Amino acid sequence: MEKEFDVSKFPVKLEINVRSYEVDFQNVVNNAVYFNYFELARIDYRKKMGYSLNPNGTFSDGLLFFVAHNECDYFSPAYLDNELIIYTRIDYIKNSSLNFEHLIYNKTTQQFIARGSGVIVNVDPLTMSPVPIPETKIEEIKTFDKAVKVLR
Amino acid sequence: MEKEFDVSKFPVKLEINVRSYEVDFQNVVNNAVYFNYFELARIDYRKKMGYSLNPNGTFSDGLLFFVAHNECDYFSPAYLDNELIIYTRIDYIKNSSLNFEHLIYNKTTQQFIARGSGVIVNVDPLTMSPVPIPETKIEEIKTFDKAVKVLR
Amino acid sequence: MEKEFDVSKFPVKLEINVRSYEVDFQNVVNNAVYFNYFELARIDYRKKMGYSLNPNGTFSDGLLFFVAHNECDYFSPAYLDNELIIYTRIDYIKNSSLNFEHLIYNKTTQQFIARGSGVIVNVDPLTMSPVPIPETKIEEIKTFDKAVKVLR
């Protein structure tokens, strides 16, 4: 079953080439690797908003996020050397968390092969407890990612 | 928030020691690695039912499964050298798919740190299309995993 | 101690950004990941000569190679998000094997951080036994990689 998606509301696209060691015993990209791709896409999203990673894992705006939830639906496999596009948007923002949505398009086979999402939580770098996402950050995301929903 | 779970209905437990290279830039086990653990647990589940892996990726009963869905809720991090237990059961069986449920208990910190699930689909090794799970296999699972629900 | 190298005789350079999950418990790129980079560089080398990977792991010229030896000297660490250049050349060709040489330059810290090499062996895809590298392939490499030594 061919899947169709509208990618027009995804502000970030990251191109990734399937690496030799990401293909597993079944000759397809291992299911766990998709979550590596999602992580790269989320870091890329923040870079395209103008922030860089610090060596300690915080971003240059001082915010630190941890992953609270991940999920992925796999429609078709990705194979060795396939060229993929990871489309990424933020679906909604809650008090201290963000929900990313990802689509993976396989340029080689010309189809959407997976859809995923992930919730990350903003934590205080000292206490590691959840803290509200600053209002200025929410405004910044709304400017960058027009379709985001603020649920608070 | 401490999470409590009843593991008595999980027939398979796999012990895993966090490996040095599974810890990432945030000094915790990378979120994608949990899906590696789930895959190991699913293979272990089938081994404890008496089947081994063939070099081509099928099991010794001739069945071939692909992952259709994965998800994980992360409650607390796992750190370098922590000892984990992955509890695994099959929650339900549909026509051509199985849904596994996993709990991860951190023996070092003495708490449940994650809960996940994954749907795998039985495919024909030649056509790679979904095919019904054989009745004999379903009976075998019902004997091994008492709480499984058959939804068909 | 600062290391200096002449990269003018390396025909292939591959740029790689350190990925979040490649950084390990010591907050540096894990030592094993350098061999992932070398593998990517060797595949990239063959692509820049005009060949692509087939799904079965052979290249489009029908040749199949297995790794017989790997080594790496680490001079300085690479950190999260560093931009690296992997310089790659073939140092020598023997009867059925090639020896690659790699240098890793860290653009972020502006120094050479590692030097490695790897021997790959040309095998018959059916018997998996070493077979001589075809003369036409050697000529092709000599054109592409001027400083290569043919030791046979």
Add this chain to the structure above:
Amino acid sequence: MEKEFDVSKFPVKLEINVRSYEVDFQNVVNNAVYFNYFELARIDYRKKMGYSLNPNGTFSDGLLFFVAHNECDYFSPAYLDNELIIYTRIDYIKNSSLNFEHLIYNKTTQQFIARGSGVIVNVDPLTMSPVPIPETKIEEIKTFDKAVKVLR
């Protein structure tokens, strides 16, 4: 060519089962994964001497080591689900470095499949500069690993 080795002087043996995602596009354990195994073996070596890892990457004796050199000769492949034994000894100790030697035996195919070595350097956790290995540590290693050579 069958390789024979005398493992009687190796004080540490670590058993590892090849994991599904360690097998790559060529259906063998990826060449870089051997260095993951060596790292696990080196950590296991130190645990069997009675030390544990701290969350910051030092061991419980306060020592911190970085990898300066790695190498591996591959004799035969390892396949999905093979059971491996990693034999580990320290070949020699220099002023601030140790050289580990590793042999990998494949229990499934009943042959030695690889031999490797790795140099690790003792560094000051604050300056990250090499510092001499304490005399008491050298004596301790000589007791644990009878064939070690002290080159200083």
